[in-house]
Amino acid sequence: KLANETDLIFIGSDNTIASAFESLISVTDRAKKPIFSPVELMIESGAVAGTAIKQKDIGLKSAEFAGKVLGGQEIGQLPIEYIEDYKVLVNEDSLKLLGLKVPGEIKVQVTSVAGE
Numbered sequence: 700k701l702a703n704e705t706d707l708i709f710i711g712s713d714n715t716i717a718s719a720f721e722s723l724i725s726v727t728d729r730a731k732k733p734i735f736s737p738v739e740l741m742i743e744s745g746a747v748a749g750t751a752i753k754q755k756d757i758g759l760k761s762a763e764f765a766g767k768v769l770g771g772q773e774i775g776q777l778p779i780e781y782i783e784d785y786k787v788l789v790n791e792d793s794l795k796l797l798g799l800k801v802p803g804e805i806k807v808q809v810t811s812v813a814g815e
Contacts (some may be wrong), residue, residue, distance in 0.1 A: 702730035748789040
């Protein structure tokens with residue numbers, strides 16, 4: 700029902716939704732509603748687009764941070780760190796299915812993950 704009452708759906712990095720993502724895509728595709736997500740795997744699996752980082756990069760950054768703490772550095776003295784390697788990803792198959800196109804000003808930044 701929700702898919703029919705909205706223009707689009709945004710799904711963040713959420714394991715509960717990830718486990719039911721195929722069911723969600725089935726419903727939103729029938730309703731012709733796009734899903735956007737910052738999770739590369741969700742975009743590869745049917746979300747139309749998102750600015751994504753690799754989950755592996757988050758894990759590596761977390762391990763690096765944990766190593767500093769375990770090495771004796773005070774956690775309160777460590778700076779906040781960010782993942783800066785992200786990409787604008789689109790799923791060409793999903794765009795085509797929903798009759799959508801990437802605007803020209805964004806298209807120059809896009810990396811396609813499906814439908815090439």
